Amino acid sequence: xxxxxxxxxxxxxxxxxxxxxxxxxxxxxxxxxxxxxxxxxxxxxxxxxxxxxxxxxxxxxxxxxxxxxxxxxxxxxxxxxxxxxxxxxxxxxxxxxxxxxxxxxxxxxxxxxxxxxxxx
Amino acid sequence: xxxxxxxxxxxxxxxxxxxxxxxxxxxxxxxxxxxxxxxxxxxxxxxxxxxxxxxxxxxxxxxxxxxxxxxxxxxxxxxxxxxxxxxxxxxxxxxxxxxxxxxx
Numbered sequence: 001x002x003x004x005x006x007x008x009x010x011x012x013x014x015x016x017x018x019x020x021x022x023x024x025x026x027x028x029x030x031x032x033x034x035x036x037x038x039x040x041x042x043x044x045x046x047x048x049x050x051x052x053x054x055x056x057x058x059x060x061x062x063x064x065x066x067x068x069x070x071x072x073x074x075x076x077x078x079x080x081x082x083x084x085x086x087x088x089x090x091x092x093x094x095x096x097x098x099x100x101x102x103x104x105x106x107x108x109x110x111x112x113x114x115x116x117x118x119x120x
Numbered sequence: 121x122x123x124x125x126x127x128x129x130x131x132x133x134x135x136x137x138x139x140x141x142x143x144x145x146x147x148x149x150x151x152x153x154x155x156x157x158x159x160x161x162x163x164x165x166x167x168x169x170x171x172x173x174x175x176x177x178x179x180x181x182x183x184x185x186x187x188x189x190x191x192x193x194x195x196x197x198x199x200x201x202x203x204x205x206x207x208x209x210x211x212x213x214x215x216x217x218x219x220x221x222x223x224x
Contacts, residue, residue, distance in 0.1 A: 047165065047208055047215040060213065096164055104171060105212050106155040110164035 002027040004097050004111035012091075012118050018084040022097030022111060029078050030055045035100040037107065038071060038082045040093040048093075052100060053080055087118045122146050124209055124216035132224040139196040141219045143209030148189045155210045156185055156194045158203075159218075165208060169194060196221075 008020035022036070029036060037052040051061040053071045061069045065084070073080040084091060094113040101108055123146040133139055143154070151172035157165035167176040169185035172192055182197040196203055204223050209216040 046217050047210075049213040049215065052213075062213065098164075101170070104153050104155070106153075106167060106170035106176075106210070107157070107165070108167050108170075108176065110166075113164050 002099065002109045004099065004109060006095060006097050006111045006114040008114065008116070010114065010116055012087050012116060013120050014088055014118055015086055018082070018087050018091065018095075018116055018118075020082045020095055020097070020114065020116070021079055022081070023077075023079045024099075025078070029073060029080060030075050033102050035060075035102055035105060036071075036073065036080045037098045037100050037105075039096045039098055039107070040091075041096070041113075042090075042093045050082065050084070050095075052105075054102070089118050092116065092118045122149060122211065122214055124211055124214055126207075126209055126216035126219045128219060129217075130220045130222060132222050133199055134224045135199050135201055137199050139194075139199055139203070139221055141194040141196075141207055141209075141221075143187075143192040143194070143216050145190045145192075145211060149211045151188050151192075153212045154185075154187070154192050156183075157208045157210065158205045159208065160205045168207075 003025045005023045012018045035052040038050040053059045068085045070083040096113045097111040098107045099109040125144045127142045154172040156169040159165040173185045184195045206218045206220045
């Protein structure tokens, strides 16, 4: 059974960089046919796709966040990461890591989510 | 830019009733890329339907999806107590705004 677990700072100061890591267990992040995504959900609101990375390393970023987002993969540790720079209070959200099935992008496995609060 | 609009925003129904949720795209989209999710408070979303009409593993057959082009529907044939939740449609990297199914 595939499992994904987010980790990282739960509190980030405005203008700083949010950094999260997703550890994948029960399967290899290098397996073809999947994308590895970050999705967020502000408190009480809907879902927003941040971006994804393929096992090959190619990426897609939400155009509204593209200038601030970097997603990378560490195959040796079977994990992938998110960096979001210049954060503001609007970036406060539950951040989920997830696995998507290529090419449809349907998300079949999700992490439990981690709340990141942007506040001084 | 494609926009997904879900309606209604809230659906108030009783257990045993039929729920019909709508997801409308601002332009025609591929059915292959249309999925539905269920989310309960404090939990991650759960995949229900992919490819517009295929049930994900372990999803009861009271959940069904249909549609093509710009109009897609998620139907719950008879609501069980555990089905009261928020439902999202997704087309590739876009999500709809969600429909909350609440107990009447």
